[in-house]
Amino acid sequence: AAKAAGKSAYRTCTxxxxxSAVSRAELIADLRRAVxxxxxHLEFQPIVDLASGAVRSAEALVRWRHPRLGTxxxxxxxxxxxxxxxxxxxxxxxxxxxxxxxxxxxxxxxxATVAVNIxxxxxxxxxxxxxxxxxxxxxxxxxxALTLELTESALIEGTDAVLERLHQLRExxxxxxxxxxxxGYSSLSYLHRIPATxxxxxxxxxxxxxxDDRAYATVEMVTRLAGAFDLAVIAEGVETxxxxxxxxxxxxxxxxxYLYGRPDSPATVGQNRA
Ligand code: C2E
Ligand code: MG
Ligand code: MG
Ligand code: MG
Numbered sequence: 001a002a003k004a005a006g007k008s009a010y011r012t013c014t015x016x017x018x019x020s021a022v023s024r025a026e027l028i029a030d031l032r033r034a035v036x037x038x039x040x041h042l043e044f045q046p047i048v049d050l051a052s053g054a055v056r057s058a059e060a061l062v063r064w065r066h067p068r069l070g071t072x073x074x075x076x077x078x079x080x081x082x083x084x085x086x087x088x089x090x091x092x093x094x095x096x097x098x099x100x101x102x103x104x105x106x107x108x109x110x111x112a113t114v115a116v117n118i119x120x121x122x123x124x125x126x127x128x129x130x131x132x133x134x135x136x137x138x139x140x141x142x143x144x145a146l147t148l149e150l151t152e153s154a155l156i157e158g159t160d161a162v163l164e165r166l167h168q169l170r171e172x173x174x175x176x177x178x179x180x181x182x183x184g185y186s187s188l189s190y191l192h193r194i195p196a197t198x199x200x201x202x203x204x205x206x207x208x209x210x211x212d213d214r215a216y217a218t219v220e221m222v223t224r225l226a227g228a229f230d231l232a233v234i235a236e237g238v239e240t241x242x243x244x245x246x247x248x249x250x251x252x253x254x255x256x257x258y259l260y261g262r263p264d265s266p267a268t269v270g271q272n273r274a
Pocket of ligand 3: 179180200202236
């Protein structure tokens with residue numbers, strides 16, 4: 001028995017595991033400094049009017065220039081940020097930076113808007129309102145030029161306090177998008193309750209356009225639903241001409257995806273794709 005216990009104890013301390021435990025602790029310490037050390041930056045991905053090709057909006061996507069590991073995508077550090085609560089200062093920084101960027105775009109394209117992603121934990125905090133108000137005010141950005149992107153799971157977890165907060169944000173003029181729409185627990189009653197202004201059709205449906213009739217029907221249905229609810233709608237993850245033609249034929253008014261532009265500098269906002 002002693003031998004067996006020794007063996008399993010050894011197994012839980014294999015070099016690989018010990019290494020990843022250390023690097024995880026290091027990564028947390030590094031992440032704690034990342035905001036102060038100005039290691040985060042934003043890339044902006046254009047959101048395109050499909051009829052005209054005009055770029056009137058962009059989504060802010062955070063990246064981390066890690067001093068040793070290079071540039072990390074959100075999937076590499078946001079889960080850790082969420083576990084440790086560091087997501088709150090990160091999201092705050094993102095909101096401020098995105099508002100500042102959008103204010104400069106609007107000097108040449110007065111209708112330009114910006115979208116930022118908001119973590120579920122942030123939505124549960126009453127100070128989200130103060131953060132958003134401070135960010136728009138200090139950037140001199142009209143609140144209606146800012147869209148908060150929320151996932152269905154963040155919304156579904158939402159208490160009455162969250163719902164009240166969403167209404168307060170709407171009263172301030174902030175736009176509310178439901179991100180990755182169709183991947184969570186979308187139900188019609190929930191769409192009646194949430195004061196959303198926009199649906200973003202998840203890219204998993206867009207990716208299957210042209211090869212899967214049910215994906216086509218889903219994109220068509222969500223586009224119609226958005227129209228009936230008077231919501232804006234964006235097809236996410238458009239990568240090919242074929243997908244572009246399908247979303248255009250369906251009548252989806254706006255799109256986002258590698259076909260129109262990768263996440264990059266904000267230079268394209270206010271310009272035409274063609
Ligand atoms: P999301 O909000 O759904 O953002 C869209 C993601 O899809 C981005 O990945 C974008 O680069 C990627 N994408 C855009 N077009 C295409 C395409 O045509 N094909 C494919 N395959 N992918 C495409 P990214 O930047 O890695 O971000 C991943 C997720 O991380 C975001 O998903 C969002 O949920 C989260 N995120 C990003 N930035 C922030 C942030 O500042 N705060 C918070 N809380 N979450 C963020
Ligand atoms: Mg998003
Ligand atoms: Mg999305
Ligand atoms: Mg996503």
